[in-house]
Amino acid sequence: MTKSRAETQSQKKNGQKAVVIGAGIVGVNIALALQDKGYDVTILDRGEPGMGASFGNAGGIAVSKCAPIAMPGTLMNVPGWLMDPLGPLSVRWSYLPKMLPWLLRFVAASSKSRVEQIATEIAVLLNRAWEDYDPVIARAGLSDAVFKKEGAIAVYRSEASRRDAEYEIDLNRRNGIKIRDLTKDEVLDLEPGIAPIFSCGVLDEDWGRVLDPYKIVKGIYQHFLDRGGEFKTADVTDFVYRDGKPRAAMTSTGDQITFDVVVVACGAWSKSLAKRLGSPVPLDTERGYNTTVPYHDAKLSRMLICADDGFVLTPLEHGIRVGGAVELGGLVAAPNYERAKALFAKGKEILPKLNAEGGTEWMGFRPSMPDSKPVISKSPRHSNTFFAFGHGHLGLTMAATTGRLISDLVAGNQPPVDMTPYRINRFSDFTGF
Ligand SMILES: Cc1cc2nc3c(=O)[nH]c(=O)nc-3n(C[C@H](O)[C@H](O)[C@H](O)COP(=O)(O)OP(=O)(O)OC[C@H]3O[C@@H](n4cnc5c(N)ncnc54)[C@H](O)[C@@H]3O)c2cc1C
Incomplete structure (x- = not known):
């Protein structure tokens, strides 16, 4: 298929490697949006893409909730x-x-x-949900x-x-x-x-509503692969630091996967990785x-x-x-x-x-999250680290918007909404457990 000029331009590489940890509906949307910003993107997941909460949810694009x-x-x-x-x-x-x-x-x-x-x-x-989803759904042929x-x-x-x-x-x-x-x-x-x-x-x-929530994750994921994205099976347990910044994801088998930028999008399992990155959170x-x-x-x-x-x-x-x-x-x-x-x-x-x-x-x-709001946030500690999890009952609904907003944060663009309510350190009294 011939690519439109806009798509070719948007895929122009910026020479930066982004790693997205988690291949649920949130992770695949982020990965696609980061590709649009020119990042060379690898998704890591310890299992098959789309087999977490995103697999069997109720399928509602619940924009009224x-x-x-x-x-x-x-x-x-x-x-x-x-x-x-x-x-x-x-x-x-x-x-x-x-x-x-x-x-x-x-x-x-x-x-x-x-x-x-x-x-x-x-x-x-x-x-914003429909406005952000419509182009993703159309491009992925869904x-x-x-x-x-x-x-x-x-x-x-x-x-x-x-x-x-x-x-x-x-x-x-x-x-x-x-x-x-x-x-x-x-x-x-x-x-x-x-x-x-x-x-x-x-x-x-x-x-x-969608016909099948799993089909949506897999369709977006396939589109990501078709555009040159990479997937690796990896159970991420920790991070390797250099010059005070996380620079590689460490896996349970001892591998190190390097990155310029990392996004934690591990759904309900994000808490331990956020803590490893210096941001304890009551998820x-x-x-x-x-x-x-x-x-x-x-x-x-x-x-x-x-x-x-x-x-x-x-x-x-x-x-x-x-x-x-x-x-x-x-x-x-x-x-x-x-x-x-x-x-x-x-x-x-x-x-x-x-x-x-x-x-x-x-x-x-x-x-x-206790306040039902997702975390869509840059790390307060590391300029190359971002978080996107905690979408509760609305992860399918909010995923494309999360992808759009995180990609703006990563690329250093001004997001179209005030991001303060979704910052990771809004429970500043929380020190972890
Ligand atoms: C019964 C039910 C009904 C729902 N109905 C709706 C609905 O109608 N509409 C709606 O909008 N939302 C609904 N939701 C919520 C929605 O399903 C979730 O908010 C959403 O799927 C979360 O997506 P996610 O990508 O953040 O997490 P997940 O889909 O859970 O993906 C997280 C991924 O991270 C991976 N992972 C975790 N830890 C690691 C690690 N250390 N290393 C590597 N990979 C890791 C996992 O393997 C998984 O693939 C429902 C949820 C449930 C349970």
Whole structure:
């Protein structure tokens, strides 16, 4: 294929070698954006590209979700959620002490004044999501795999639960997000396959979805390779310093991979590498579960958010994905697929024709900061070191924007938004654990 003049120019090499650690949706977007800036880019991952959280997520381009996870009423709801074995939150109690520093900061982030500010700062990224994704999707030949702005419907089991959500909906509206209230009949007109067991809904108009999240990572990754990018299998454990700066990634097999510039984009596993680079950060994980089943006779035409129970149903290329919820349990404990089964059972209440036959269960590690904002940041210590992780529930949605912003930071250009809210050292009291 003949390259356009603009593309040839943008790929002109600048003689600098950039290493991106992590081949999830965030890492591949960064790698592509750095190629555009003329860097010679190598992605390192200890496994196959796209097999982390980016593999099996719900596939939502959730541009309407600026409300953080820690909300003013969240703490009050926790006891009730924990009492319900099928509820939206579960905890591995043995992990809880290790998570305390994260939990304390999570609670602090739930005050009304913090929530108002955080929502605005998340909205800044979400409002750019389509603008930044569209060119990446088009260039990678993925346009047919993305449903743009078809909307997602949140359903509420009672008028009372809709009233409980009013603050969050109002917060979203005040941040420019288009939301339309729907009566029960309007919901059923849009989604006739769902059971009439809820009282109303809202339509998040700008929301979109992908046909298969894994396909998107792999497509962008393949485009990166086609443009001359390199991939190496490497489990990065530390860094080699020269003249006070990190200059090479050290791997578990003792190899050293040199770079001029490094970006840590290891999702939920980024904490130890950030600490090695002198930037301790209170990153943890919210584990999530889902089940993907063939369509059989079930019909769904857009994402459905079950607001009371904290899970979603997404129509994908190969079936319907049912899941979500949060399990606080760290990176090591084995999955408890009873969670996936419980969410599937709730999904079947909403979509009675769901059929578990031929289904697959999955668990993924959301990379979560206590304030629900990602880290998109230059290192305060090293001029050649950058961080991009902590996208929580919105990593698929924010990945192209993260790539764009990190590439500006790396190239020394002025990013189009104020980057202060996303800096790595915003929890300056945190010294690591
Ligand atoms: C159930 C669930 C549903 C979700 N639904 C949505 C949704 O609808 N919309 C949305 O926007 N987001 C959603 N998310 C969130 C989204 O999946 C994540 O935020 C996103 O995938 C994070 O991408 P990432 O590239 O940062 O991390 P990952 O995809 O986890 O990639 C990190 C990579 O780093 C590699 N790595 C780690 N440590 C090292 C090391 N030391 N050396 C080398 N490589 C290393 C890993 O092998 C992995 O490949 C969901 C998440 C879950 C769990």
